[in-house]
Amino acid sequence: MVEYFTQDEHDTQLSETKGAMLDKIDEILEENLKSSLTKLVKAPSAKTVEHILNYSKSLTK
Incomplete structure (x- = not known):
């Protein structure tokens, strides 16, 4: 359970980083x-x- 939670937290952190990068690119x-x-x-x-x-x-991609 701890490993799954850690992985999920890591994925959330990566998603937030990707979102911030996309905002900057935009x-x-x-x-x-x-x-x-x-x-x-x-x-x-x-x-x-x-x-x-x-x-x-x-923009169409």
Whole structure:
């Protein structure tokens, strides 16, 4: 019973860590998207459009 509880606690801790990492990744992607959209408004370039399209494609995965 103790081993099972320890394993369950470990899995919970890993899940919380993964959740925190995903939140951080989402935050970084959001900042990159905002930056790309700002650049697009000021001076649209093919590279900026490509970054936005790649980001939108990553959302469907």
